[in-house]
Amino acid sequence: MRLELPYGKNALENMRAGDEVIISGRMYVGRDQVHKRLVTCLDNPPFPFEGNAVYYMGPSPAPDGYVTGAAGPTTSARMDPYSPLLLEAGLRVMIGKGPRSAAVQEACIRFHGVYLYTYGGCGALYASCIKSSRIIAYRELGPEALLELEVEDFPSICLYDAHGGRLI
Template structure:
């Protein structure tokens, strides 16, 4: 079933989504990959805040290529989500509403998704050039020294994703394997 949501995502929206749903996101999402997640973890350990309000927001695991002339961003495909698994439960406990990436997640992340009534979306790997066309604006908001791994705030319109793990823990990858 196709659904449209606006970022940030509400708990009610997250709970309404089911594994296998096609979703189009419009609004704000944030990017962060390995190095940015490590920095956020270090900031939290020092008692510092995060560089953006994580409550109900979505993190897209993506490091873009340089923007072409006239475009806000270059190719913007997802990266492997499992690399962020060691950081994810803490961010979910702080209120993160959703993640966008590709690939499987650990059981600890799945348990935290259920506990926090969040959702994990997959974006299509290899389609970064097409996905970038859904990005209206991109601005670096933290860790600029990390280059493509800096945290960015994106404004997206009809950004296509698929619900892989819903707030009840249903996992599309496992469902397909059983079929």
């Protein structure tokens, strides 16, 4: 199935664990340090959680003529302590690699969140799906800054769906 971001009402309801999900549109990028900061400003986050997706990634620098450097997912498990709080605050789409904790799975069920698996190590492939990239907050974090991306035909697989279904 295709997922347009930001997603509209009911867009996540038809998604089932095991579906191949091809993403286009706008997504936000944050990993360890961004999550540590987001949970301190849940009332006033740097981007609205509702309707948007967070991709766990920290790119390499863009060579001349490229929009971004390599841009594959990082290990989602490191965000596990923070994700339930973000889900409670309205985030429903998380994108990364690897399994999640029981607490994240439970939070997905409770708040109707989905977790999309992206292909680990495929930094060059994901870079080729990114049409624009800009820093919107925390520039001082360098490769870990909070980014806004425009993506096209960005491949993923639904691991946890909004109805409690799981692929692994």
